[in-house]
Every structure is written in structure tokens, then in C-alpha cells.
Amino acid sequence: MTLQTGTPAESRFTGRWFIRRDIFDFDSQWSGRFQGQGHFRPISRYGRAYAEEGTLQFAGLHSVKATRRYGYEIAGPDRVDVFFEDGRFFHHFDPAGQEAWAEHLCDADLYEVRYLFDADDRWRAEWRVEGPRKNYRMVTRYDRDQARLSEPLRR
Amino acid sequence: MARPRDDGDVRAALAGKTVIYEFEKQTFFASGRTSFDAGILDWGHWEVRDGQYCSLWPPSDVWACYDVSLRNWAGVTQVRFTGQDGDESLGTVME
Numbered sequence: 001m002t003l004q005t006g007t008p009a010e011s012r013f014t015g016r017w018f019i020r021r022d023i024f025d026f027d028s029q030w031s032g033r034f035q036g037q038g039h040f041r042p043i044s045r046y047g048r049a050y051a052e053e054g055t056l057q058f059a060g061l062h063s064v065k066a067t068r069r070y071g072y073e074i075a076g077p078d079r080v081d082v083f084f085e086d087g088r089f090f091h092h093f094d095p096a097g098q099e100a101w102a103e104h105l106c107d108a109d110l111y112e113v114r115y116l117f118d119a120d121d122r123w124r125a126e127w128r129v130e131g132p133r134k135n136y137r138m139v140t141r142y143d144r145d146q147a148r149l150s151e152p153l154r155r
Numbered sequence: 156m157a158r159p160r161d162d163g164d165v166r167a168a169l170a171g172k173t174v175i176y177e178f179e180k181q182t183f184f185a186s187g188r189t190s191f192d193a194g195i196l197d198w199g200h201w202e203v204r205d206g207q208y209c210s211l212w213p214p215s216d217v218w219a220c221y222d223v224s225l226r227n228w229a230g231v232t233q234v235r236f237t238g239q240d241g242d243e244s245l246g247t248v249m250e
Contacts, residue, residue: 010192011192011194011195011196012194014178014179014180014192014193014194015178015179015193015194016178039178040178041177041178042175042178042179042180043175044175044249045173045180045249120194120195121194121195144194154179154181154191154193154197154199154210154212155174155181155208155210155221155236155244
């Protein structure tokens with residue numbers, strides 16, 4: 001019998017991650033930073049409910065609490081689909097390599113992302129958003145919460 | 156939650172199934188292997204003894220056994236593992 005092992009994408013998009021997100025708005029010249037935690041909760045073998053929460057601070061302003069939620073579907077070893085919280089399709093990318101590109105058009109604003117999968121416990125997403133209403137760059141770094149791994153949760 | 160009646164019931168409840176915990180998932184292969192995925196994949200062994208689910212996770216050579224109880228609600232099957240110290244974990248069973 002051949003054992004069905006999880007794909008690298010199944011493992012990567014599981015569990016808890018520390019997040020640091022740097023944002024730079026080219027029009028206003030404002031910079032901001034989000035710091036928090038995100039977790040991928042399995043809702044099926046290939047489905048994940050992603051949620052993150054933390055604090056967002058723009059230079060010179062008070063920090064505010066911020067949250068995000070997305071749905072991830074591991075459609076195959078070389079395809080991950082990302083959905084907005086309301087179920088609308090966002091984008092898809094290939095998680096099999098060390099680098100992946102994707103884009104999403106929202107009205108006239110173009111969202112382009114470059115994913116970099118540096119290591120099993122580290123990855124990042126570099127977004128460039130450009131259009132009539134938006135003009136910013138956003139880099140998110142994900143580092144796995146190693147403490148969670150050491151907890152004896154398995155049965 | 157209802158406790159399975161005998162070894163065969165426990166085995167039937169878990170063999171070939173994947174259990175989704177809060178952030179992790181564990182698959183119970185009919186061969187007696189089990190995998191636990193919390194972002195990093197661990198491999199262990201499982202079997203049923205005296206109506207209890209037992210598992211071994213190398214490099215440890217100590218088997219740990221748990222009472223198993225099941226509940227089916229609105230088409231969703233939940234499983235609860237209860238250890239000797241009363242420690243519990245609750246998961247959802249996927250086919």
C-alpha cells in the first residue's frame with residue numbers, strides 16, 4: 001500500500017505563523033507596519049480557513065487592530081486557489097517552486113503578487129498594487145510559530 | 156458522545172480517516188501508520204487494544220492509549236480522545 005503523504009503545500013498552509021507586513025504608499029509617502037499572527041485552520045483535507053489578527057501602525061499614528069480572512073483551497077501539488085471571505089475568487093498560484101507570481105484585477109486596480117518560499121518554515125508575499133485609486137507596495141513575511149509545533153497535540 | 160463498543164468499532168471509526176483538529180490534521184491509515192501534520196509531518200503507528208486507541212510516535216518507544224468517543228451531529232462526526240490523565244483532544248472526522 002502506498003501511503004498518501006501531505007504535499008508541501010498542505011503542510012505550508014497549515015498551522016500558525018508570525019506575520020510582519022510592511023506597507024509603503026507611493027502617493028502619500030506613508031509607510032505602515034502590521035505585526036500579528038495568522039493561522040490556517042483545516043476545514044477539509046485540502047481546504048483552509050485563513051485568519052490573521054494583529055496591530056497596524058502607520059508612521060506617526062496610533063496603532064489599530066486589524067484582521068484579515070481568506071479561504072485557501074489546495075487544488076493540487078502545483079495550484080493553490082485563494083478566495084475572499086465572501087467566497088469570491090481572488091487569485092491562484094503555484095506553490096511547488098521557490099517563487100510564484102499571480103495577479104488580480106479589482107475594477108481598474110491591478111494587484112500583482114510574487115510569492116517567495118524560502119524555507120519550510122518561512123515564506124513571504126510581495127504585493128504591488130497600482131491603479132487609479134491605489135499605488136502601494138506591501139511585503140508580508142511569514143515565520144512559522146515553532147512553539148506550537150512542540151505542543152503534544154497528536155494522538 | 157458515544158463510546159465505540161469494541162476494538163472493531165474503534166478501528167472502523169478511524170481507519171482510512173483524517174481527523175481535523177483546531178489547526179492540525181491526523182490521518183489514520185488502515186496499515187497501522189498514522190501521520191500528524193502541523194505544518195511539519197510526523198509519522199507514528201496506531202492500533203486498538205481493549206477498546207482503546209493506542210499510538211506510538213518514534214523516537215519514543217512508549218505506546219499511549221486513549222478512550223475514544225464519537226458523536227454524529229448534523230452529518231458531522233466528531234471524535235474525542237481522552238488520555239489516562241484526563242487530557243482531551245477533539246477533532247472532526249473527514250472521510
